[in-house]
Amino acid sequence: MSDCTVEVGTAAEGWVELPLAEYPELREPGGSANVTVPSALLYVIVACVSPECWVALWSTCTHGACGLEWRPDLQLAECPCHGSVFEPDGTVLLGPADRDLAVFAVGRRGDSLWVHRPL
């Protein structure tokens, strides 16, 4: 499972703030959100997988251009187009995709999550 001990850095180091007030679904395990921050080239699914533990996965399937969907019941990302499935660490679990997803560290500081997206 994911590493939940994340030391959040600064915006200058590529950490992007996601205020939990804007993403209240991320406060509780099982919650997820599609997060798009074009200025940071950040297009991810963020999911809360256990208390105080989040994952952030690139939201576009590596097989094609389809947007992935988070399955909280399975804690997996699934592609609605041809059925590829990805682990929370981005690893392909089921093809036809044959390339892992990019994943990004997520930590909490104050009442915000921070995703590490170095440019």
Ligand code: FES
């Ligand atoms: S585009 Fe995702 S499995 Fe084909």
